[in-house]
Amino acid sequence: MRILVTGVTGRLGQLVARRLLESGHELIGIDRRPWDDAPAGIEMHSVDLRKRAAEDVFRKSHPQVVVHMATVTHLIERSEERYRINLGGTRVVFENARACGAEHVIFVGRHTYYGAAADSPLYHKEEEPPMAMTAFPELADLVAADLYACTALWRYPELCTTVLRMVYTLGPTGQGTLATFIRGPHVPTVLGFDPLFHFMHEEDVAAAICLSIERRIRGVYNVSGPQPVPLSVLIRATGRTQVPLPELLFRAALGRFGLPRLPPGALTHIKFPIVVDSAAFRAATGFQHQIDEAGAMGEYRDAFPAL
Amino acid sequence: MSLLIDPAIAARVDRVELPFNRFGVDPYGVSKKHVAQFMTLLHYLYHHYFTVGLVGIEHVPARGRGMLVGNHSGGVAVDGAMVLASCFFDRDPPRLGQAMAEKFIARFPFASLWSNRTGQFTGLPEQAAHLLDDERLLVVFPEGARGTAKLYSDRNSLVHFGSGFVRLAMKTQTPIIPFGFVGGGEAVPTIANAYGLGKLLGVPYVPITPWLAPVPLPVRVELTYGEPMMFSGTGNEEDEVINGYVDQVKQRIGELMKEGQRRKSGEALARPRGTEEWA
Numbered sequence: 001m002r003i004l005v006t007g008v009t010g011r012l013g014q015l016v017a018r019r020l021l022e023s024g025h026e027l028i029g030i031d032r033r034p035w036d037d038a039p040a041g042i043e044m045h046s047v048d049l050r051k052r053a054a055e056d057v058f059r060k061s062h063p064q065v066v067v068h069m070a071t072v073t074h075l076i077e078r079s080e081e082r083y084r085i086n087l088g089g090t091r092v093v094f095e096n097a098r099a100c101g102a103e104h105v106i107f108v109g110r111h112t113y114y115g116a117a118a119d120s121p122l123y124h125k126e127e128e129p130p131m132a133m134t135a136f137p138e139l140a141d142l143v144a145a146d147l148y149a150c151t152a153l154w155r156y157p158e159l160c161t162t163v164l165r166m167v168y169t170l171g172p173t174g175q176g177t178l179a180t181f182i183r184g185p186h187v188p189t190v191l192g193f194d195p196l197f198h199f200m201h202e203e204d205v206a207a208a209i210c211l212s213i214e215r216r217i218r219g220v221y222n223v224s225g226p227q228p229v230p231l232s233v234l235i236r237a238t239g240r241t242q243v244p245l246p247e248l249l250f251r252a253a254l255g256r257f258g259l260p261r262l263p264p265g266a267l268t269h270i271k272f273p274i275v276v277d278s279a280a281f282r283a284a285t286g287f288q289h290q291i292d293e294a295g296a297m298g299e300y301r302d303a304f305p306a307l
Numbered sequence: 308m309s310l311l312i313d314p315a316i317a318a319r320v321d322r323v324e325l326p327f328n329r330f331g332v333d334p335y336g337v338s339k340k341h342v343a344q345f346m347t348l349l350h351y352l353y354h355h356y357f358t359v360g361l362v363g364i365e366h367v368p369a370r371g372r373g374m375l376v377g378n379h380s381g382g383v384a385v386d387g388a389m390v391l392a393s394c395f396f397d398r399d400p401p402r403l404g405q406a407m408a409e410k411f412i413a414r415f416p417f418a419s420l421w422s423n424r425t426g427q428f429t430g431l432p433e434q435a436a437h438l439l440d441d442e443r444l445l446v447v448f449p450e451g452a453r454g455t456a457k458l459y460s461d462r463n464s465l466v467h468f469g470s471g472f473v474r475l476a477m478k479t480q481t482p483i484i485p486f487g488f489v490g491g492g493e494a495v496p497t498i499a500n501a502y503g504l505g506k507l508l509g510v511p512y513v514p515i516t517p518w519l520a521p522v523p524l525p526v527r528v529e530l531t532y533g534e535p536m537m538f539s540g541t542g543n544e545e546d547e548v549i550n551g552y553v554d555q556v557k558q559r560i561g562e563l564m565k566e567g568q569r570r571k572s573g574e575a576l577a578r579p580r581g582t583e584e585w586a
Contacts, residue, residue, distance in 0.1 A: 118413040121434035122335055128433075192416020194424070196336040227334040230424070237330070247416070272413070273336070273423075277437070294329055 002026045003213065004063035004102075006049055006093060007070030008042075009033040011175035012108075015206035016067065017042055023210070028061045030054055031070065049089045058096040065104045065213055066097040071145060073110060073177055079138060086141040087148060094152050097159070104160040104216055107149035108209060111167045111198065111222060112139055112177075116272035122196070123277040126165075126220045136265030150220060162212050163220040167228075167276060170296045171202035172303035181262070185306035187235045188253060189270060191244040194232045196273035200225030201291035201299070208287050217284045222276035225289030226296070231270070237297040239306045247271075312343045316350060322400045324370065333426075335438070341424035342403060346395055353392035356525050357385070357494065360570050363486075363532035363563075364397045372439045372481045373535070375404060375446045376472060378560050379454025380491030380528075381462040383514065383521050389530055390446055390486065405438055406446040407431075411510050432471060439479040447472045449553070452511045456500050462492020463568060465561055473552045478542030482535035485556055487563030489571055490528030495521050529567030533559050 003020055007013045008029030018039060021027055027042045029035065030049055038044050043061070047053040049070050058066075070093075071086045090107065097105045114124040115131035130143045152161040168178035178199055181187070200208075204225045212221070235242045245253055247267075255261035262270075281287060291299070320343045331339035353359055367373065375394075380386050387406050394404040407430030413419045426443075428434050435445060448454055449468040457464065476483050497514040505512035514521040536559065538552045 118419070119410045119429055119431065121431045121437070122428070123433075123437045125433070190416070192418075192420055194420045196423075227328060227332075228336065229328075229330060229332055230336055230338070233330045233332060271419075292328075 001065055001213075002028065002061065002063045003065040003067065004028040004030065004058065004061060005067045005069060006030045006089070007068070008044075009035040010069060011173040012169060012202060012205060013069045015202060016069070016209050019206050019210045020213070028057065028063060030057055050084070050092055054092070055096055055099075058100040062100055063097075063102050065106070066093060066102050067106045067108065067209065067213070068093045068149075069108045071108070071142065073142065079141070083141040083144075086145045090145040090148050094149070094156070098156055102159070104162070104213070105152065106162040106164065106209065106212055107146070109146040109149065109163055109165050110142055111165045111224070111274055111276045112136075112269065113143055113146050113165055114274055114276065115139070116195070116268045116274050118272055120272065120274075122273060122275040124222065124275070125277050126222055126280060135268040136263075138263045138265050153219065160216055160218045162217055164209065164212060164281075165220070165222045165276065166200075166205055166208070167224045168197065168199035169202045169205050170199040170300050172299045173202060174300065174304050175202070179300060182235065182238055182240055183304060185240060186243045186257075187240045188243045188245055188250060189231055189235070190250050190267065191246045193271040194230045195269075195271060196228035196275050197231055197234050198224055198228035198273070198275045199293070199296060200289060201296040204289045204291055207290070208281070208285075211285045211287050215285045217281075221281035221284065222278045223281050223287075224276050224278040225291070226293040228273065228275045229293050229297075234297060237294065238301040241306070311347060312340070313347045313350060316346050317343045319395070319401050320346065323395075323403050324400055325403060334441075335426060335428070336423050337403065337426040338424040341421065342426070345421070345425045346392070349388055349392040350396065353389060353396060357389065357490075357523075358525075358527040359389055359393070360527065360529040360567070361393055361397060362530075362566070362570070364393055366484050366532040366534055367394055367398055367402065367444070368482065368484070368535070369398065369400065369402075370442070372442045372479065373444045373484055374439070374472065374476050374481050375444065375484050375486055375532075376449060376556055376560070377486035377488055378465055378564060379448050379450050379457060380488045381455070381457035381459065381495065381497055383495055383523065384455065385491040385494045385523055385528065386488040387446060387448070389488065389528060393530055394444065402444050404444050404446040407435055407448075409452055409511065414509065432475060435475055436479060439475070439481050449556075456512055456514075457492065457497070458500070459492050459496040459498060463489060463564060465557060468553050468557050470546070470549050470553045473538060473549050473556065474542040476542075477538050477540045477544075482537050483556060484535050485533040485559045485563060487531045487533075487560050487565070487567050488528065489564055489567035490526055493526040494523035494528065496524075497521070527571060529571045531563040531567045533563050
């Protein structure tokens with residue numbers, strides 16, 4: 001199949017691209033960032049997704065499948081810019097995919113869509129509404145992009161739309177929100193709280209995305225691998241040191257003393273869990289993770305030992 | 308092993324049939340270490356501090372889903388704690404009861420951590436359904452916070468029962484095991500509930516005892532389980548149908564409380580607590 005991947009230069013995009021090439025697919029990549037050692041089989045276009053040039057790529061390459069991974073999840077980007085990239089980018093992907101006659105679009109979203117709160121249940125199911133915005137307004141653009149992608153299910157019934165809500169990624173490339181949060185040797189936590197963190201190995205994440213292409217599943221799916229673990233266990237198993245801080249001190253200390261910088265809303269995600277139920281995805285695709293929670297944490301620890 | 312864990316209890320936790328991973332954590336974040344510490348504390352309360360009369364523990368299913376449904380007997384959660392202890396210490400293999408907790412608990416530091424690590428989650432319908440689908444043992448108090456707020460004089464009464472538990476039991480085909488608990492009101496004789504102070508602290512209310520603080524007295528309590536009750540249906544029936552089932556359960560719980568009261572007043576002797584294994 002001819003498959004177009006947006007955001008292909010990201011670590012996850014690269015893993016997906018390599019897997020798809022290995023399975024014999026033709027690959028077109030779009031990313032603002034260059035991919036210097038891109039494999040020979042991939043047709044790279046260094047264009048901005050939201051510009052005219054990207055539209056041309058869609059039109060000329062006629063992909064059958066579009067995998068949309070060009071979303072910004074790290075919170076360094078200013079929020080208006082994030083909004084433009086995440087929501088605006090998702091919109092043009094669907095419009096371009098439809099215009100060029102693509103059969104299948106996959107939106108790669110995040111499980112943080114559900115939001116963390118004291119009174120939210122473990123194991124969210126797909127039908128639950130997003131609760132992220134009240135506690136964590138910085139995530140509004142990702143929630144909006146997810147919901148926008150979902151509207152394609154009824155707006156374009158002829159197009160197979162897949163919305164994936166992936167748990168955190170952890171693995172030797174050290175990319176992703178969670179991996180960045182625990183990068184330093186000391187990881188701050190909120191005293192008296194120890195939420196579960198749901199994550200899966202980056203290779204399993206890539207495998208799950210490829211599987212949803214092969215199986216051409218339609219609808220909204222949570223994607224997870226092994227069971228979640230408490231933050232304290234995650235910190236210990238990755239060789240870090242936990243620094244429990246009372247909530248008031250926590251805000252003041254972030255970004256100082258070598259602790260990671262986080263927006264204020266992220267605090268709820270360090271106090272309360274987001275755990276998803278991926279039974280529907282497993283049933284639809286037969287997906288089984290290859291690397292368990294201990295393996296993912298071990299590989300991260302070996303790649304990024306705490307100094 | 309931590310100082311606060313009794314090794315015999317840790318060994319018993321090993322026999323709890325939950326899918327713990329190599330870190331000793333199950334898919335809901337229930338941690339062996341925390342359960343062992345919690346049960347070490349409950350062991351003291353269950354076998355030494357309170358005198359617990361127990362009848363009908365064989366009705367608690369050894370495996371598979373189940374919903375223990377009973378009354379609040381006033382004061383703080385002495386009733387819930389003794390139910391959890393009975394399932395752990397007097398059932399073989401030991402079982403971990405998972406009570407459906409009040410929402411405010413998860414907002415507090417430490418309370419949030421301990422309730423989650425010991426499997427006592429906020430009582431949300433989605434949470435309860437997921438736990439039952441995973442063949443867990445739920446502990447439900449359909450009276451809710453209205454029940455814990457009972458004053459001393461109301462300790463052996465039943466207030467309004469919610470109906471969600473019956474619908475959930477029917478939907479998930481779960482047996483309801485009714486229980487009656489007597490003695491919590493004597494342990495924490497509440498003369499008033501300070502709702503204003505509770506609001507200030509972020510809890511529903513603070514029970515006031517004659518000695519002010521809600522510290523329980525070492526009294527005799529009676530816990531009586533009845534035969535499982537199954538209601539067939541989808542859980543989407545009309546309110547009248549469901550309320551009929553709720554009343555059946557409520558009535559049965561009332562009978563079981565009466566049995567407990569009779570034993571407590573010495574008409575019948577319950578199996579003595581503090582047996583050789585746990586003395």
